[in-house]
Amino acid sequence: MKIIYFDNSSTTGYKPQCVINASVVAMKYLSANPGRAGHTMSTRAAMLVEKTRSKVASLVGAVSERVIFTSNCTEALNIAILGSLKLHGHVITTAYEHNSVLRPLFEMKKQGLIDITVLRPNNFGVVTADMIERAVKPNTYLVAVNHISNVTGAVMPITEIGKICKKHNLIFSVDGAQSIGYQQLDIKEQNIDMLSIAAHKGLHCCQGIGCLVLSDKMYIKPLKYGGTGTESYSLLQPRELPEALEAGTLATPAIAALNAAIDWNKENMFKIRTKLTSLSMYLIERLNALKKIKIYSSADILNGIISFNAADISSQDVANYLSKEYGICVRGGLHCAPLVHKHFGTTKQGMVRVSFGLENTMEEVDELIKALSKIG
Amino acid sequence: MKIIYFDNSSTTGYKPQCVINASVVAMKYLSANPGRAGHTMSTRAAMLVEKTRSKVASLVGAVSERVIFTSNCTEALNIAILGSLKLHGHVITTAYEHNSVLRPLFEMKKQGLIDITVLRPNNFGVVTADMIERAVKPNTYLVAVNHISNVTGAVMPITEIGKICKKHNLIFSVDGAQSIGYQQLDIKEQNIDMLSIAAHKGLHCCQGIGCLVLSDKMYIKPLKYGGTGTESYSLLQPRELPEALEAGTLATPAIAALNAAIDWNKENMFKIRTKLTSLSMYLIERLNALKKIKIYSSADILNGIISFNAADISSQDVANYLSKEYGICVRGGLHCAPLVHKHFGTTKQGMVRVSFGLENTMEEVDELIKALSKIG
Numbered sequence: 102m103k104i105i106y107f108d109n110s111s112t113t114g115y116k117p118q119c120v121i122n123a124s125v126v127a128m129k130y131l132s133a134n135p136g137r138a139g140h141t142m143s144t145r146a147a148m149l150v151e152k153t154r155s156k157v158a159s160l161v162g163a164v165s166e167r168v169i170f171t172s173n174c175t176e177a178l179n180i181a182i183l184g185s186l187k188l189h190g191h192v193i194t195t196a197y198e199h200n201s202v203l204r205p206l207f208e209m210k211k212q213g214l215i216d217i218t219v220l221r222p223n224n225f226g227v228v229t230a231d232m233i234e235r236a237v238k239p240n241t242y243l244v245a246v247n248h249i250s251n252v253t254g255a256v257m258p259i260t261e262i263g264k265i266c267k268k269h270n271l272i273f274s275v276d277g278a279q280s281i282g283y284q285q286l287d288i289k290e291q292n293i294d295m296l297s298i299a300a301h302k303g304l305h306c307c308q309g310i311g312c313l314v315l316s317d318k319m320y321i322k323p324l325k326y327g328g329t330g331t332e333s334y335s336l337l338q339p340r341e342l343p344e345a346l347e348a349g350t351l352a353t354p355a356i357a358a359l360n361a362a363i364d365w366n367k368e369n370m371f372k373i374r375t376k377l378t379s380l381s382m383y384l385i386e387r388l389n390a391l392k393k394i395k396i397y398s399s400a401d402i403l404n405g406i407i408s409f410n411a412a413d414i415s416s417q418d419v420a421n422y423l424s425k426e427y428g429i430c431v432r433g434g435l436h437c438a439p440l441v442h443k444h445f446g447t448t449k450q451g452m453v454r455v456s457f458g459l460e461n462t463m464e465e466v467d468e469l470i471k472a473l474s475k476i477g
Numbered sequence: 478m479k480i481i482y483f484d485n486s487s488t489t490g491y492k493p494q495c496v497i498n499a500s501v502v503a504m505k506y507l508s509a510n511p512g513r514a515g516h517t518m519s520t521r522a523a524m525l526v527e528k529t530r531s532k533v534a535s536l537v538g539a540v541s542e543r544v545i546f547t548s549n550c551t552e553a554l555n556i557a558i559l560g561s562l563k564l565h566g567h568v569i570t571t572a573y574e575h576n577s578v579l580r581p582l583f584e585m586k587k588q589g590l591i592d593i594t595v596l597r598p599n600n601f602g603v604v605t606a607d608m609i610e611r612a613v614k615p616n617t618y619l620v621a622v623n624h625i626s627n628v629t630g631a632v633m634p635i636t637e638i639g640k641i642c643k644k645h646n647l648i649f650s651v652d653g654a655q656s657i658g659y660q661q662l663d664i665k666e667q668n669i670d671m672l673s674i675a676a677h678k679g680l681h682c683c684q685g686i687g688c689l690v691l692s693d694k695m696y697i698k699p700l701k702y703g704g705t706g707t708e709s710y711s712l713l714q715p716r717e718l719p720e721a722l723e724a725g726t727l728a729t730p731a732i733a734a735l736n737a738a739i740d741w742n743k744e745n746m747f748k749i750r751t752k753l754t755s756l757s758m759y760l761i762e763r764l765n766a767l768k769k770i771k772i773y774s775s776a777d778i779l780n781g782i783i784s785f786n787a788a789d790i791s792s793q794d795v796a797n798y799l800s801k802e803y804g805i806c807v808r809g810g811l812h813c814a815p816l817v818h819k820h821f822g823t824t825k826q827g828m829v830r831v832s833f834g835l836e837n838t839m840e841e842v843d844e845l846i847k848a849l850s851k852i853g
Contacts, residue, residue, distance in 0.1 A: 104517055104518060106509070106518055108509055108510070108514060108516065108518065108519065111509060111510040111513055111514065111519070111726075112508050112509055112510050112726065113508070114508055114509065114518070115508075116504045116505065116508055120504070121501055121504050121505065124500065124501075124504065124730070125497055125500075125501060127683075128492045128496070128497050128500065128683045128734075129492065129497065132488050132489070132490055132491075132492055132677070132683070132684070133482070133484055133487060133488055133490065133806065134484070134487040134488050134684075137487055137808070137813075138484060138487065138796065138806070138807075138808045138809070138810075139793065139796055139797050139800065139809070140484065140796060140799075140800040140805075140806035140807065140808075141480055141800050141804060141806060142480060142482055142484065142490070142806045143484065143487070143806070171548075172547075172548035172552070172685075172725070172728065173725040173726045173728075174725065174726075175701060175703035175704060175724050175725025175726070176548075176701055176724075176725060178703065179700075179701040179702060179703065179724070199703070199704060200702075200703050200704045200705075200709065200712075200724075201702075201703030201704055201724065201725060202703075203712050204702035204703050204712060204713060204714050204724070205701075205702040205703070207712040207713055208702050208713060208714065211713065299726070301508070301726065307503075307504045307508070307728075307729075307730045308508070308510075308726050308727065308728050308729050308730060309548075309685045309686070309728030309729075309730060309731050310685075310728075324555075324700060324701070325551060325552055325555040325581075325700070326555060326576075326577075326580035326581040326584050327551035327554065327555065327575070327576050327577030327578075327580050327581070327813075328551060328575060328576045328577055328813035329576075329813075330813070333576065333810060333811040333812070333813050333814075333815060334811060334815045334818075334824060335815070336576075336579050336580060336583040336815065336816075337580060337583055337584060337587065338580050338584065348551050348552075348555070348576075348577065348580070349548070349549040349550065349551025349552060349577060350487075350488065350549045350550075350551070350675070350677065350684050351684065352548065352549075352683075352684050352685030352686075352728070352731070353683075353684050353685075354500070354683045354684060354685060354730075354731075355685050355728070355730075355731070358504075417515065420514065420515060420516060421515050423516075424515065424516035424517050428517060429516075430509065430514070430516035430517060430518045430519070431514075431516065432513070432514045432516075433514070433515070434514075434709060435709040435710060436709070437513075437703075437704035437705075437706070437709050438709075439709060439710045439711070439712065440712075442710075448710060
């Protein structure tokens with residue numbers, strides 16, 4: 102059975118050959134530890150790492166040494182949220198957040214360290230800058246917002262929220278997992294203080310690498326302590342960035358892949374977006390023609406993430422049926438984002454999520470529609 | 478200029494083709510998120526991850542679900558040390574520890590949470606089980622020991638220390654960064670509670686993956702909170718292992734590489750050890766014949782890590798000279814392990830460290846000796 106992969110917002114299914122090649126070259130010829138010695142091999146690896154760091158910085162309008170390599174976007178978000186923790190402060194966030202934001206926040210709340218306001222989206226599916234501003238309390242220190250919802254594809258007005266954060270002197274943390282590689286971001290212009298990035302989604306890199314990008318004003322506590330190749334005599338973690346937040350041997354092959362992925366993405370972003378828009382438009386049109394399908398994603402957005410349900414059938418059952426009978430890979434369940442399901446009343450049913458990638462086709466959408474027309 | 482790579486205890490220079498191939502196959506055909514959906518692609522990735530987990534478990538006598546994938550050995554050690562933290566307790570450790578152990582411990586000490594006893598090695602270069610036992614206080618809860626020193630290659634008597642930890646009901650954490658892939662370990666037989674592993678050294682895997690292996694008695698706090706693919710409705714981290722300690726998307730290509738690396742290592746461990754022993758013996762013999770060379774590694778161990786100094790010359794200067802003039806890559810400085818240098822009185826000078834790998838040759842040792850004979 103041919104596989105139809107519609108789970109690209111988890112990890113994009115297509116990895117460009119240049120990304121794979123870069124990783125192979127790093128494993129073969131750059132396997133020394135970057136930044137740990139002055140010899141040729143270590144220096145070569147370090148040069149590649151720093152080149153990639155500066156490429157990430159350019160991509161999002163940041164300063165190179167304030168790009169921190171992490172193992173994934175979850176680690177970036179944890180460093181951001183736990184590292185900027187203020188004892189007994191207040192945090193504003195949204196119902197769209199992934200568990201990688203909610204779980205560190207609610208763990209801190211459980212420990213009695215913070216209060217949290219979770220804002221639900223308005224009727225247009227958006228948490229506006231006004232709504233954020235109205236939620237500000239005297240002890241608010243952090244606003245944590247998901248740029249693009251991994252559940253419905255809803256897009257938050259990052260630029261406007263950034264202005265409010267600047268006005269009230271609040272730290273602004275953005276979860277860019279679903280947006281980087283698809284949308285342009287500029288942390289300076291958008292007043293973002295902490296931007297967390299996944300490499301294995303829109304940038305089409307492999308899994309195993311992410312980034313936390315910090316604004317000039319941020320100094321945050323490390324999550325991990327260890328070897329940095331700097332100030333080795335000191336028993337305490339050095340304060341200088343990026344080393345302060347990068348203890349341990351870096352994942353050079355994945356960083357090499359990211360280096361290639363950013364270049365590839367630059368050339369292909371428009372093509373990818375066009376493809377996702379046309380596929381989304383087509384799917385929504387065809388879904389609307391089916392009976393008993395409820396769509397949760399807005400027909401105005403069309404960014405490749407479309408969630409729906411078929412009558413009252415459990416989304417997991419639909420996903421299992423599609424995979425088993427048609428080889429169609431979609432995600433059922435809660436997509437690690439429980440509060441948006443509470444908002445939509447789908448905590449029990451979940452949602453069936455289709456998320457498109459560059460290699461998907463209209464014919465594959467037809468296959469999905471054919472399969473769906475037989476249920477519900 | 479031909480490169481001679483003598484920095485294998487940082488990262489082994491040679492990566493077997495089967496390891497590289499496994500990573501490529503994962504990038505091409507297994508790029509869905511493991512354990513996040515029930516569809517074919519996600520299930521395939523999950524099966525590879527679980528197969529690798531069970532292989533790591535077999536390698537060290539553990540239970541599969543108590544093998545935690547981390548981004549490197551430093552992360553494993555941080556989860557172990559910070560996750561098992563007891564407020565106001567006492568920790569015993571050794572001067573041989575890497576900063577990945579010392580820095581989390583001394584950070585906790587700085588915060589007033591723990592007291593630390595750092596044991597210096599005896600005249601044979603060893604911290605014995607007796608020395609550990611004599612340091613036990615009523616509030617001691619953790620013993621953290623480096624199995625093999627990354628600076629001198631000294632080997633600690635893990636089995637005997639394990640017995641003492643069991644007798645006094647202490648948590649026993651072992652840093653296996655330099656031993657895994659070279660020595661056999663069995664956490665059950667050796668009473669190890671938390672074993673931290675690097676994949677990119679002795680196992681000859683790529684960078685970007687490590688493991689923390691826990692004994693049946695351990696329950697520790699997570700370092701990171703986020704998506705686990707389990708209990709997605711819950712705003713708090715699930716307690717079940719391994720998910721509790723594995724928030725975020727796993728590095729499937731690196732895990733695939735580890736899967737292949739363990740098989741490769743099983744077939745080649747004896748060959749590697751034989752090679753490192755003969756090279757070590759030859760280097761020590763040749764160094765002894767040079768004037769003004771002081772060797773810090775024991776001639777009884779011969780496990781491929783040999784540190785020395787040339788007269789009073791800074792080890793960094795020697796390393797730079799060897800790299801620049803002869804293309805020989807060795808490590809100077811403190812090797813991220815400051816207290817062993819304090820013990821040997823080499824905090825200022827550092828040590829020149831040669832660490833051998835499978836591809837090194839006697840002729841390369843001759844080159845090094847030739848270069849060294851011209852200085853000092």
